[in-house]
Amino acid sequence: MAGPRGEYRKSADRRAQIIEAAFDVFSRGGYTATSVNEIARAVGMTQTGLLHHFAGGKLALLEAVLDSRDKKAENTLEGRTGRDFLAGLIEISRAQAGQRGVVQLYTILSAEATDPEHPAHDHFRERFERIADAVTAALEETRDAGGLRADVDPRTAALSILAMTEGLELLWLNGFDVDMAEDVRRFIGTYLIDPL
């Protein structure tokens, strides 16, 4: 199973290179405020040359960027459950502090995609649902293992944890000196019998 060669390989490389550049530019201005031409210039091409690689136009380009990033992020939590999964959330928060671009991309996009007319609206709603469900499951597993406080509703708690994470990112992006990982750790701890 060797990778593509010759012309195909060249095209795939180019595509990856474009996605990388698009990620940078989208990260600064979100989707709407960013032009394809801006991305094309960043990668040393013209607008038309770039769009040749993305049949669905600007939107297909954004989706390619999001797919690429989502895949990278899923690995940290792969196969973890219960308290171990919750600890993974803290690790992710810690890693975020070194990745302003990713944080900014998702923060700006998930806010502008709040509008049901936004092309990425469904993508972000589903993404939040997926995360919320996974955290809920981890809290339920923790409860079954006797590690959750008695008065905690897993779903409500999961949404609060997600909210805290997103909110801290917003403040951090605005230049505030917050320790995202530590604050998340403390907050998750308020739901547990033994702190993390």
Next chain:
Amino acid sequence: MAGPRGEYRKSADRRAQIIEAAFDVFSRGGYTATSVNEIARAVGMTQTGLLHHFAGGKLALLEAVLDSRDKKAENTLEGRTGRDFLAGLIEISRAQAGQRGVVQLYTILSAEATDPEHPAHDHFRERFERIADAVTAALEETRDAGGLRADVDPRTAALSILAMTEGLELLWLNGFDVDMAEDVRRFIGTYLIDPL
């Protein structure tokens, strides 16, 4: 001290009416994705007719909208301190649930204004600073009255409370069934000796 009359009065009314419409439209798409023409149509004017009332163009219009909203919001917390101020935060969260427009305006704008190049960048940074300072002061007052847990740093806690509030708003806008006021109440409670 009667208000303006005749022609002046008419102009001031028109201005207020435009600000109201601009608020609605900005609330749906943020600043960048919204055109002046869209707002003009909403108020039954042309783009040029509208801009006649706002010398600084589109940006002056946004600033007028934000000024108008900020003034309305300040009243709830006016003159309150300590635990009473913290209770005010919960009242505000409760009120938000009936004002999707305001929440959406501030959520989208504070995310897109994360970019230092954004015209409203300074406005939002300063707004967050102001809120963070006020909450920090309220927590310090609560500590001086013996109501704060011993290991709580007021500034860190204030930022977490602000983060939680913003994050809950984002989830709520995305259609999640969160009880913003209740979740904020519970979270502030984790810092206090007696819950609110």
Next chain:
DNA sequence: GTCTATAAAGAGATAGAC
């Protein structure tokens, strides 16, 4: 105070040459 007309810039998309 509001309009029409228009300028000047920039967007995304397509056709077709090489």
Next chain:
DNA sequence: GTCTATCTCTTTATAGAC
């Protein structure tokens, strides 16, 4: 695979009539 050229639409802003 990438380009130039071009279309069409939309943006903000200005000039000037009424």
